[in-house]
Amino acid sequence: xxxxxxxxxxxxxxxxxxxxxxxxxxxxxxxxxxxxxxxxxxxxxxxxxxxxxxxxxxxxxxxxxxxxxxxxxxxxxxxxxxxxxxxxxxxxxxxxxxxxxxxxxxxxxxxxxxxxxxxxxxxxxxxxxxxxxxxxxxxxxxxxxxxxxxxxxxxxxxxxxxxxxxxxxxxxxxxxxxxxxxxxxxxxxxxxxxxxxxxxxxxxxxxxxxxxxxxxxxxxxxxxxxxxxxxxxxxxxxxxxxxxxxxxxxxxxxxxxxxxx
Amino acid sequence: xxxxxxxxxxxxxxxxxxxxxxxxxxxxxxxxxxxxxxxxxxxxxxxxxxxxxxxxxxxxxxxxxxxxxxxxxxxxxxxxxxxxxxxxxxxxxxxxxxxxxxxxxxxxxxxxxxxxxxxxxxxxxxxxxxxxxxxxxxxxxxxxxxxxxxxxxxxxxxxxxxxxxxxxxxxxxxxxxxxxxxxxxxxxxxxxxxxxxxxxxxxxxxxxxxxxxxxxxxxxxxxxxxxxxxxxxxxxxxxxxxxxxxxxxxxxxxxxxxxxx
DNA sequence: GAAACCCTAACGATGCGTAAATGTGT
DNA sequence: CACACATTTACGCATCGTTAGGGTTT
Numbered sequence: 174x175x176x177x178x179x180x181x182x183x184x185x186x187x188x189x190x191x192x193x194x195x196x197x198x199x200x201x202x203x204x205x206x207x208x209x210x211x212x213x214x215x216x217x218x219x220x221x222x223x224x225x226x227x228x229x230x231x232x233x234x235x236x237x238x239x240x241x242x243x244x245x246x247x248x249x250x251x252x253x254x255x256x257x258x259x260x261x262x263x264x265x266x267x268x269x270x271x272x273x274x275x276x277x278x279x280x281x282x283x284x285x286x287x288x289x290x291x292x293x294x295x296x297x298x299x300x301x302x303x304x305x306x307x308x309x310x311x312x313x314x315x316x317x318x319x320x321x322x323x324x325x326x327x328x329x330x331x332x333x334x335x336x337x338x339x340x341x342x343x344x345x346x347x348x349x350x351x352x353x354x355x356x357x358x359x360x361x362x363x364x365x366x367x368x369x370x371x372x373x374x375x376x377x378x379x380x381x382x383x384x385x386x387x388x389x390x391x392x393x394x395x396x397x398x399x400x401x402x403x404x405x406x407x408x409x410x411x412x413x414x415x416x417x418x419x420x421x422x423x424x425x426x427x428x429x430x431x432x433x434x
Numbered sequence: 435x436x437x438x439x440x441x442x443x444x445x446x447x448x449x450x451x452x453x454x455x456x457x458x459x460x461x462x463x464x465x466x467x468x469x470x471x472x473x474x475x476x477x478x479x480x481x482x483x484x485x486x487x488x489x490x491x492x493x494x495x496x497x498x499x500x501x502x503x504x505x506x507x508x509x510x511x512x513x514x515x516x517x518x519x520x521x522x523x524x525x526x527x528x529x530x531x532x533x534x535x536x537x538x539x540x541x542x543x544x545x546x547x548x549x550x551x552x553x554x555x556x557x558x559x560x561x562x563x564x565x566x567x568x569x570x571x572x573x574x575x576x577x578x579x580x581x582x583x584x585x586x587x588x589x590x591x592x593x594x595x596x597x598x599x600x601x602x603x604x605x606x607x608x609x610x611x612x613x614x615x616x617x618x619x620x621x622x623x624x625x626x627x628x629x630x631x632x633x634x635x636x637x638x639x640x641x642x643x644x645x646x647x648x649x650x651x652x653x654x655x656x657x658x659x660x661x662x663x664x665x666x667x668x669x670x671x672x673x674x675x676x677x678x679x680x681x682x683x684x685x686x687x688x689x690x691x692x693x694x695x
Numbered sequence: 696g697a698a699a700c701c702c703t704a705a706c707g708a709t710g711c712g713t714a715a716a717t718g719t720g721t
Numbered sequence: 722c723a724c725a726c727a728t729t730t731a732c733g734c735a736t737c738g739t740t741a742g743g744g745t746t747t
């Protein structure tokens with residue numbers, strides 16, 4: 174008698190057991206359980222023993238779910254989308270595309286960093302340097318690449334293209350050394366209370382400018398971008414450390430100002 | 435006395451409390467706890483009260499962790515990497531780059547599907563069709579785009595470029611209708627036990643070939659790719675359903691064979 | 696009786712955010 | 722006394738995979 178009811182229902186529209194339905198739709202039975210518990214896709218019926226029974230309409234809904242999942246929507250949002258107004262789909266799709274685009278940018282940045290690190294490994298393996306040094310440089314390159322990603326917003330596309338063409342990890346390494354040396358000398362000059370107007374201070378200021386030009390390629394617009402970057406301290410990432418002290422910067426600024434005198 | 439010990443340790447190398455260390459390194463205190471529990475970064479010491487104390491060396495290690503996380507390594511793997519041989523870094527980096535590349539491909543596929551869906555929404559909004567129809571088409575387009583992603587591996591880059599240039603969602607819709615109509619007629623012909631050599635069967639076979647040519651653009655190499663795709667049944671995704679029945683396919687094949695007779 | 700399904704319940708993995716409850720003292 | 726910071730413990734999130742234990746029978 175009870176079976177008769179189930180058969181009667183089955184006549185109305187073929188009902189599938191979990192595994193059939195799963196094969197039909199390309200998902201696993203576990204996934205069906207999951208969606209059931211989330212209230213995302215409740216089976217149309219149950220057998221007296223509690224077995225889930227899915228209908229054709231369930232299949233349609235599941236296909237919608239799978240399609241929306243394909244384009245990256247989380248299940249929670251899919252549940253809302255499936256009962257929301259279609260007129261909002263346009264905006265929703267656009268937002269989702271932007272979300273994915275952002276993820277893609279991050280992936281690209283990471284891949285960029287890896288490529289740079291791989292280049293360092295290549296270069297160094299020939300020199301057979303100590304392990305810890307190789308590793309340290311890898312980390313450095315990754316951090317640097319990341320910093321550059323962040324700094325990108327201060328430059329235009331053309332400026333970035335020019336930078337990429339000119340600025341290699343080797344140049345970066347050389348520049349870091351030069352900056353370290355120069356900053357040491359500036360600190361000494363400040364320690365000796367040298368006048369910013371002195372000939373020595375002027376030569377330091379000149380070297381300072383040369384290092385900057387080495388980075389900007391002498392391009393005024395790029396230089397402006399760099400200045401904007403340093404001025405926008407409020408938006409620096411927490412792990413960005415100004416490479417020079419404020420005193421050193423002030424000293425050089427005074428030296429440059431004194432030049433005209 | 436006990437404090438004296440802590441101070442003594444602090445003299446050896448400045449030690450930081452959790453929140454100082456967190457600010458210094460750009461992570462949260464919670465993250466430090468997490469890494470501690472994972473055994474990824476144990477603080478160098480503890481105060482008598484159990485407060486974590488971090489040293490400069492800890493900072494170095496944390497920077498390494500952060501850098502490796504930046505390029506997408508999971509924490510578990512980072513722990514292994516930090517105690518593994520540097521000589522394997524090259525291969526590890528390459529694998530990681532490939533992993534990220536795969537993720538990027540999936541993102542691209544999803545964005546592609548969204549873009550196609552957006553175009554459908556645009557086109558349909560003008561016709562002011564019923565909501566359910568709009569939504570159904572969106573889902574269809576997403577599924578189709580996904581199928582195309584999967585099918586890509588059967589074609590060369592040039593073939594795909596040509597396909598993209600020629601094959602629009604509109605053409606796809608038209609083609610689906612045409613195929614449905616043709617398949618109906620073929621099924622009827624089979625039902626009537628028509629001879630594959632009959633004139634009617636020949637015309638059906640001709641239309642069949644025309645539809646295929648419409649997709650391949652008449653290019654023989656693309657046609658071969660398509661045949662490879664259908665031959666590689668073992669690798670079809672679970673949700674790919676052959677658009678035609680085996681009987682229909684056999685009937686057309688016989689009709690083509692009979693043509694020469 | 697056995698094969699082949701079904702069910703629910705619950706842990707695992709990923710990387711912390713966010714309390715809660717409680718102790719310390721930079 | 723109170724403020725700021727510390728500690729441990731544990732739930733939450735997202736999406737199922739994977740047993741485990743125990744019924745049902747397309």
